[in-house]
Amino acid sequence: MADATEAAEPLFSTKNRKTFKDPFMVNNPITLQVLGICSALAVTAQLKPSLVMGIAVVFVVACANVTISMMRRFIPGRVRIIVEMTVVATLVILVDQVLRAYAFEVSKQLSLFVGLIITNCIVLGRLEAFAMGNKVWPSFLDGLGNGLSYAAVIAIVGFFRELMGSGQVLGFKVVPQALYDNLGYTDNGLMVLAPGAFIILGLLIWVQRTVSGHVED
Amino acid sequence: MEYINLAIKAIFVENILLAYFLGMCSYLAVSKKVPTAIGLGIAVIFVLTITSPVNWFIYEYFLKPGAMHWTGSAKLAAMDLSFLKLISFIAVIAAMVQIVEMFIEKVSDTLYNQLGIFLPLITVNCSILGGALFLVEREYDLAESVVFGSASGIGWFLAIVSMAAIRQKLRYSNIPDGLRGLGITMLVTGLIAMAFMAFSGISL
Numbered sequence: 001m002a003d004a005t006e007a008a009e010p011l012f013s014t015k016n017r018k019t020f021k022d023p024f025m026v027n028n029p030i031t032l033q034v035l036g037i038c039s040a041l042a043v044t045a046q047l048k049p050s051l052v053m054g055i056a057v058v059f060v061v062a063c064a065n066v067t068i069s070m071m072r073r074f075i076p077g078r079v080r081i082i083v084e085m086t087v088v089a090t091l092v093i094l095v096d097q098v099l100r101a102y103a104f105e106v107s108k109q110l111s112l113f114v115g116l117i118i119t120n121c122i123v124l125g126r127l128e129a130f131a132m133g134n135k136v137w138p139s140f141l142d143g144l145g146n147g148l149s150y151a152a153v154i155a156i157v158g159f160f161r162e163l164m165g166s167g168q169v170l171g172f173k174v175v176p177q178a179l180y181d182n183l184g185y186t187d188n189g190l191m192v193l194a195p196g197a198f199i200i201l202g203l204l205i206w207v208q209r210t211v212s213g214h215v216e217d
Numbered sequence: 218m219e220y221i222n223l224a225i226k227a228i229f230v231e232n233i234l235l236a237y238f239l240g241m242c243s244y245l246a247v248s249k250k251v252p253t254a255i256g257l258g259i260a261v262i263f264v265l266t267i268t269s270p271v272n273w274f275i276y277e278y279f280l281k282p283g284a285m286h287w288t289g290s291a292k293l294a295a296m297d298l299s300f301l302k303l304i305s306f307i308a309v310i311a312a313m314v315q316i317v318e319m320f321i322e323k324v325s326d327t328l329y330n331q332l333g334i335f336l337p338l339i340t341v342n343c344s345i346l347g348g349a350l351f352l353v354e355r356e357y358d359l360a361e362s363v364v365f366g367s368a369s370g371i372g373w374f375l376a377i378v379s380m381a382a383i384r385q386k387l388r389y390s391n392i393p394d395g396l397r398g399l400g401i402t403m404l405v406t407g408l409i410a411m412a413f414m415a416f417s418g419i420s421l
Contacts, residue, residue, distance in 0.1 A: 034399055037241035038343045081340065082311055089304040097300065112350040115303045119343040121242040194236050195410040202396075202403030209395035216398030 011137065020141040023149040029122045030153045030201075031208040036122035039113050040154050041197040047170050049109045050158030054151025056095045056114060058144065061123050064088050065143030068131040075132075084127045085118065092117045122150055157200050165191030220364045227368035229416040233344050234376040235409060240344030244377050245402060254381035255374075256328055257339075260317060262370030264339055265348050268313050269366025272306050272349040273359055280305065306349045307340075314340045344373050380406065 029035045036057075043053045067087050068075075075083050096114045099107035107114065117123065126146050131139045162168055167175035167187050179185040190196045209215070233239045240261070247257045278284055282297040318336045322329045339345060348369050352362045383405055392401050 031399070034245050035242060037245060038238045038347075041238040041241065082308075085307050085311060085340070086304065089307050093300060093303055096303070112347060112354060115350055116239070116343045116347055118303060118307055119341045119346050121341055124341050190411075193410075193414065194238065195407040195414065197238070198403050198407030198410055202400050202407060205400040205403060206393070206396045209400065215394045 016138055016141055019138050020145040023142075023145040024152070026212065028149055028153065028208065028212075029125070029146050030150060031205045032212075032214055033125070035125050036120045036150055037201070039116055039120055040150070040157065041194070041201060042113050042116075043110055044154050044158040044161055044197060044200075045165065045192050046109075046162045046168075047155065047158040049106055050154045051151070052099070052103065052106045053110060053113065054147075054154055056099070057117060057120065057122070057150055058147030059095060060088065060091045060117050060120075061126055061147040061150075062140055062143035063091050064123055065126055065131040065139040066136055067091075068127045069134060069136045069139035072132050080132070081124075084124060088123050088127075089118050122146055153204070157197070157204060160200050161191045161196055164188050165196060220360065223361060223364050224368040224371075225419065227365050228372040228375065229413060230419060232372040232376060232410075232413050233347065233369040234373050235406070235413045237347065239347035240342045240373055243339070243342050244373075244380065245399065248377050248380040248384055248402070251378065251381045251385060254377045258370075258374030258377050260321070260336065260339060261342065261344060261373050262367060264310070264313055264317055264345055265370035265373075266363065266367040267317075268310050268345060269348055269352060269362045270359060271309055271313070273352050273357070273362040275305055275309065276302060276353055277359075302350075302353060303346075306346055310345050310349070311340045344369065376409065379409065 023029055027033065030037065030040055039053060039057075043049045064084075064087055068084060071083070092115060095117070096107070099110070099114060126143060130142045134142070159169065162170075163174065165187060167173060167180075175185070175187075188196070191200070227233070231237070234241065234244055243257065248254050276284070276299075278287065280298045280302050282299060283294055284298075285293040285296060288294065314336060317339075321336070348366055351369075352365065357365055380402070384402065387401060387405070396404075
């Protein structure tokens with residue numbers, strides 16, 4: 001391969017910046033590629049667990065992408081899924097242990113969904129689609145971009161669900177008490193439950209696709 | 218009776234897809250046609266029913282704190298390997314899916330052709346790993362884990378088949394551009410989830 005030309009490519013070339021930026025709008029993993037929906041819905045009843053989950057996924061995707069990209073020439077095609085799973089599972093165990101040590105409350109709230117990052121399709125999807133065929137640095141950017149755009153989407157969903165479901169943001173009351181007392185405003189309990197998650201995400205997809213102009217047939 | 222209760226809870230009240238959001242990716246990707254949805258649904262029931270007891274066995278006899286008591290060695294019995302549960306569960310699931318794939322290839326060519334690309338996806342179907350993790354969290358025994366595994370599979374099957382049927386009809390309706398496909402599917406799933414909430418509180 002032409003190593004000389006690749007070495008000459010600047011760290012933040014247009015192509016690399018595109019790799020990093022695309023997932024946010026043009027190619028958003030959740031709203032356009034429909035990946036990683038499970039955890040996007042399950043942990044978003046409140047904003048705080050959503051943020052923690054977002055950070056965990058950014059870490060796992062970026063590190064897994066780098067690791068697989070370094071090993072890509074040595075992984076036999078037939079067993080690549082198992083190799084990828086092992087790498088991802090190792091990283092997730094790391095995250096799980098760290099959360100348990102330093103953020104026990106949140107880790108309890110997230111319960112088994114930290115473990116389910118392993119089966120988060122975004123992770124495996126990026127490994128298969130990008131890291132297996134690209135160099136380490138672009139793979140890192142790709143992982144970072146996809147992880148961050150995922151984190152952004154679940155943060156938005158978490159924000160709205162917490163706001164409408166319990167009138168709070170990050171545990172602080174933001175809907176004024178007077179509204180409850182005088183106008184008979186009540187929290188929409190449905191938002192905290194499962195159906196609220198589906199509906200908020202559905203609406204978010206609608207907005208995002210209207211903005212980006214993506215139409216599915 | 219206890220088992221029927223557990224099964225009803227896992228199928229309707231706490232449906233693994235509609236209440237815990239597990240297995241959403243393949244649910245959204247494969248619910249376009251009823252026959253493929255049925256095929257994948259059956260595969261999930263099958264894999265869940267098999268992997269649940271196997272994972273239960275591994276956790277109970279190898280990973281749980283003090284699980285290796287049966288070896289007779291005090292050193293082994295004192296070990297707590299429960300942090301390995303994620304990696305060993307996913308390995309069991311990957312192996313089981315491989316076996317199911319080979320089995321289907323032998324038995325039915327049409328089913329294999331239809332499910333071919335989706336079968337590897339079952340490995341990353343969160344409902345399977347989620348089911349295994351629920352077993353540990355809720356401390357089910359062997360019989361309960363078999364019942365829970367198959368009932369969760371049936372619940373997932375019901376959800377995906379009903380969604381596929383609705384989506385086939387949806388194709389004839391006039392939906393705003395941005396909402397077409399994924400968007401409307403999420404909204405309809407929300408409505409189904411609401412309907413399933415009506416089952417909450419039922420116990421035999």
